[in-house]
Amino acid sequence: MDNALYVGLSNQMVLKRQMDIIANNIANADTNGFKFENLITKTVPGAPAFTTGGPRPVKFVGADGVARDFGQGTLRKTDANFDLAIEGQGFFKVTTKNGDRFTRDGHFRTDANGVITTQAGDPVADDGGGQVTIDPSKPGAITISQDGIVSQGAERVGKIGVYKFDSLSALEKTGDNQFQNAANQQPTAATDAKVRQGMLESSNVNPIVQITKMIDVSRAYESVTQMMSTESDLSRNSVARLGKAN
Known part of the structure; x- marks a missing residue:
């Protein structure tokens, strides 16, 4: 040859x-x-x-x-309480059995304990890395503001964390539409991003x-x-x- x-x-x-x-x-x-x-x-x-x-x-x-x-995908309306979309740069942080993962897929739900999770049951991190829990026994509508604050009626129950990286090259795809921080770069709060409740970001x-x-x-x-x-x-x-x- x-x-x-x-x-x-x-x-x-x-x-x-x-x-x-x-x-x-x-x-x-x-x-x-x-x-x-x-x-x-x-x-x-x-x-x-x-x-x-x-x-x-x-x-x-x-x-x-x-x-x-x-690049930003189109935001589409779903009106579901726990469907969240990020407008701007940033990622939701998810706690999995394999460590922290980051995603733009905001199709969330609550588990039997009221914890906001992914559809696979992995907890969605708050702005401090913990969990956000809804008390199903309490009355009041669930609202999530543009800065991620979760309220049940008039009571604040937590804040959904939105994180960004100085270099997106730190992110490595792991499956399930999630990324891991392969470079151990320290993520910071994405203060310019807006959280849109009742919406999902489409693929770009x-x-x-x-x-x-x-x-x-x-x-x-x-x-x-x-x-x-x-x-x-x-x-x-x-x-x-x-x-x-x-």
Whole structure:
């Protein structure tokens, strides 16, 4: 296999990875607070398989990480008391069995003890890292102000914490639409963010844009495949001609 086929194969591997990311974006177009991703590519120098007067090193195609767009998604009204959306920068903090996690998905509920939790039952942190508990035996409507203060009737019962990071590169995706603080960066209160009760943040995925990208990647993959096939045919024909000449 000559250098052109090696380079083409490296390109195909990256295009396949890019297709997987685009497909995941499309699959999460309706996931609350989901942020779409893009693959970053780079050239990777490598020793040539064979060359006579050709470039050294040969430049292959490689993946260089995944970029995530944390842009604001559209807020949609649900009128559910414990559906919360963040307008602006910031994340809700969730206490899981694997440690603290951060999310933009504010589709919350209360458990049997009145603790505000995710749908999976993980407590949502208040502004001090504790829990917010609603007393179901007490009367009064549950209201949550724009700064996260939770009230039951006229009584304040807690404050939903909204946290931000100086560098979003500290966040690493862990599944369940959550992130972990992989860099141990100290989060701070997102004082400029607003909490919207009875609303959820939609994904910031634009399906039309993602489908267009998918088509472009598919065409690029087909083009590389055709190039590799042509190169292989040329090599095979060259070998056959040399054999006949001898």
